[in-house]
Amino acid sequence: MDIIFAKAYIFVLAIILGFELINKVPSLLHTPLMSATNAIHGIVVVGACIVALTADSTFLKIVSFIAVFVGTLNVVGGYVVTHRMLKKFKKEDNK
C-alpha cells in the first residue's frame, strides 16, 4: 500500500510539473513540442522490453516482439521528426 501511495505522489507531482513546463510557449513551437512529447511517451518501449523479457510462449513472444518494434518506431520516429522540424528554426538563429 505504501508503495502505491509513493507512486501516487510521483504521479501527482509529475502532473503539476507537466502543466508548469508548457504553460507559456510561443505558438510556433506548438507543433515541435507536440512531436517532442510524442517521442517521450515512446518510453512505453521500456515496458514492452520488460514484458518481452518474461514472455515464455511463442504467442507471447510474437506479440511482445511487435510491441517492442512499434514502441521503437514511436521513439526513433518521434525524435527524428522533431529534430528535423527544429533544425529549421536553428538555421535562422545562426544568421
Next chain:
Amino acid sequence: MDILRELGYLISAFLFILGIKYMGNPVTAIKGNIVSFVGMIIAVVFTFFHSTVNLGNLWFILLAILLGSFVGAYLAQSVKFTEMPQMVSFFNGMGGLTIALISVVEFFHKSNLDSFFIMSAGFSGAIGSVSFVGSMLAMAKLWGMFEKSKKSMAIRIFNLGLIISIFLVFVILILKPSPWLLIMLFILGGTLGFSGVFPIGGADMPVVIALLNAFTGLAASIAGFAINNNAMIVSGTLVGASGTILTILMAKAMNRTVWGVIVGGFGGVDQTSKFEKGNIQEIGVQDAAILLCYSKKVVIVPGYGMAVSNAQNEVHEIEELLEKKGVEVKYAIHPVAGRMPGHMNVLLAEAKVDYSKLYEMEKINPEFKTTDVVLIVGANDIVNPAAKNNPNSPLYGMPILEVDQAQNIIFMKRSLRPGFAGVDNELFFNSKTRMLFGDAKETLKKLISEIKNL
C-alpha cells in the same frame, strides 16, 4: 541490479524534464530534444539491468529495436515537410498500440491477477486502443480521406453507448478476469477511437492529434502502474499533463474549445452564406506583376495552398525580386496557417526566408492599413472576414489577418472552393480583391518571369 536500473530511470526522468523545459524556447529547443533523446537511451539501456532477465529472449528484443529504429528513422527522414503532422499522428498511434500489446502480454503471462493490475492494465490498454485507432484515422483525414465534418446526434448517441459498454466490460473484467474480455475491451476502445474522430472535420485534426498524444501519455503512465515501472509513470504523466495543456493552447489559438472540437462545433451550424455574392474580378499574371512591382509595401500571406504545391521557394524568390526593386516585403503568419501551428514558419525557413521578415498576427494586423498589396498564397479561412462580421459563421470569433484593410488584395487560389472549414469567403467578392487562379507553384513561376521582364 534493480537499484542500478532505478538509478538509470531517475537520471532519465531528470533529462526528460530538462528536455521539455528547453523545448519551450526557440533558441534552446533543439538542445532540449537531444537531451530528452539521451534520457530515452539511458532508460532503455538500464531496463536490461533486470534481476529476472531471461537472456533467451534478448536476441529478438534487440532485433525488434534494431528493426524499429531503422524503419522509424527511415520514415521520419523521408517524410515531406508538408506531411509531418501525419507522421506525428502515426508515431503517436504506434505508442498507443504498444501499450495495448503490453497489457495483453502481461495479462496472459501473469499467474496471480490482482485487481489493481487488472484495473490499470485494462484501463491503460483501452486508452491506448482509442489513441491507436484515432491517430490512424486522424492521419488518413490529414491525407484528405473523409476530411469533412460529419457531426450528428446519432454518432453522439453511438459514442455514449460505446463509453457505457466499455465501462461495463471493464467492471466485468475486474470481477471475472479473462483475456478475451480484455481483448474485447480493446476492440471497443478502438471502435471509440474511430467513431470519436470520424465526425470531426480535417481542420480540427491538430487539436485531435494533440489530445490523442496526451491520451497516449496518460495510458503510458497507467501502464507503468500495471507493470510497476517508474520510468513509464513519470514520463507518461509528464506527457499526459503537458499534452493536455498543449491541446488547450492549440485549441485557443484557433479560437475553439477542446469540448467544441470533440463534441460540438462545425457540423451543426448553418453554413449557408448570408452575404451578397458580388462579382469576382480576375487578374492576369502580367497585371499582377505590375501591381506588385509598383507598390511600396507588400505583405505575403501564406496558407495551406502554398504547402501542398510546395511553393515556398517561389514565394521566397518573389520576395527577393521585389526587394531588389525597392519594395518592402513582409510575411504575415497566422498562428494556425496550414494544418498545424508553426507549419508556415517551418516551410518558409526551409526556403531560407529571413526569420525577421515573418510577422505574427498581432504584429502585422495594424500594418495592413499602410500596405499596398496583400498577396495571399493559398490561404482562405484565416483571412475570412466572416470571422469578424458574421455571428452565424462557424468561423465567427476566430482571430484573422485583417487583409481587407490593405489597398489591394491578390488572392492566389486554385478555385473558388471554400477553405477547410467549409465556409464561403466574402473576401472573394470584395471590390479590392483580384483573383489569380491556378496552382500556387505554377502561377508563382509565371509571376516570377513576368516580374523579371519588367
